[in-house]
Amino acid sequence: PRKIILSRHGESQYNEKALIGGNSSLSVRGERYSRALPEAVIARLPQDEAVSVAVWTSTLKRTIETARFLPFPKLRWKALDEINAGICDGMTYEDIAERYPAEYEARKKDKLRYRYPSGESYMDVIQRVEPVIIEMERERECLVIVAHQAILRCLYAYFMNVPSEDIPRVAIPLHTIIELTPLPDGTMSEVRIAVD
Ligand code: F6P
Numbered sequence: 001p002r003k004i005i006l007s008r009h010g011e012s013q014y015n016e017k018a019l020i021g022g023n024s025s026l027s028v029r030g031e032r033y034s035r036a037l038p039e040a041v042i043a044r045l046p047q048d049e050a051v052s053v054a055v056w057t058s059t060l061k062r063t064i065e066t067a068r069f070l071p072f073p074k075l076r077w078k079a080l081d082e083i084n085a086g087i088c089d090g091m092t093y094e095d096i097a098e099r100y101p102a103e104y105e106a107r108k109k110d111k112l113r114y115r116y117p118s119g120e121s122y123m124d125v126i127q128r129v130e131p132v133i134i135e136m137e138r139e140r141e142c143l144v145i146v147a148h149q150a151i152l153r154c155l156y157a158y159f160m161n162v163p164s165e166d167i168p169r170v171a172i173p174l175h176t177i178i179e180l181t182p183l184p185d186g187t188m189s190e191v192r193i194a195v196d
Contacts, residue, residue, distance in 0.1 A: 001139045002051075004188075005041055006156060006178040007146050009062035010034050014090075015174065021082060021089035026065045033175050033195060034066045040195045041070060044179050045142055052141040056080065056132070058148060067146045079132050082148035086119025111168035122168050126154050133158055152178075159188050 010030030014022045026034060045051055053072040057063035058080035067074060088096050088103070097104040107114040115121035120128070129151060136143060136155070145155065153170040156162065159180055162170055172178070179191040 001136065001141060001143050001182070002046060003044070003142045004136065004159065004180040005044060005142070005144045006152050006172075006180070007037065007066070007144070007176070008149060008152060008172055008174050009060075009066040009146060010037075011174055012062040018092045019090055020092070021085045023060050023062075025061050029175075030062070030066065034068055036195050037066065037177075038069050038071060040177055040193060041144055044177070044191075044193070053144060054139065054141065055144045055146065057146045058082065058151070060148075063146045063148070067144075070144060072144065077132055079128050080145070080147045080151050083122070083125050083150035084116065084119040086116035088116050088119070112165055122150065122154070125150055126164075126167070129154050156180075160190065 009026070010033030011027045012022075012030055013024040013027050014020070015030070016027045045053060055067050055070050055072045055074045057067045057074060057076050059076045059078050060081055063080070064076065085091075088100070091099070093104075103117065112122045115124065133155065145152070147155070149172050150168075152172045153167050156170055156172065156178065157164075157167045173194075175195050177193050177195060179193065180188045182188055
């Protein structure tokens, strides 16, 4: 593609309460991000008339709501839904440490390979997003991807050559766009812009 713009969804009602997973709507702050996003994205796009842009989201409410005001065609990918936390879905990290201390420790020890009971690991997610990456590689125009923390870590890592072991800890903050631009030498340049 000419350019890839990555963004997490705006702050969700679950984020406000530090709950993982779920399918909540945006918080008031998240709503504000969704309204600020179009201007921030458009400012980063190539300024030629013929520029074409596609917006890809997950199938979860928080990414769909975040992308709502972007004036470009949209596509929803189930493969972009957040990591499935299985039996821990809807809990805080503190809840997990208390209720499932062994799970909490196991994840801390090997976050890349740890699989939530009835859920997924980062390794699972890396596999799951592979079809999306193949389509990203085929895309010739600009792509805006509105997804989730774990998902964006995997996409970012692929394009920026982050070693697997580091993927689960890549910083993908809320309310920030990450702009990746392919360079002639085959690498990507990166710009991060906080949007508020
Ligand atoms: O807290 C937001 C969130 O997207 C959760 O839904 C998800 O489980 C988590 O981040 C993934 O991040 P980590 O792998 O660091 O727990």
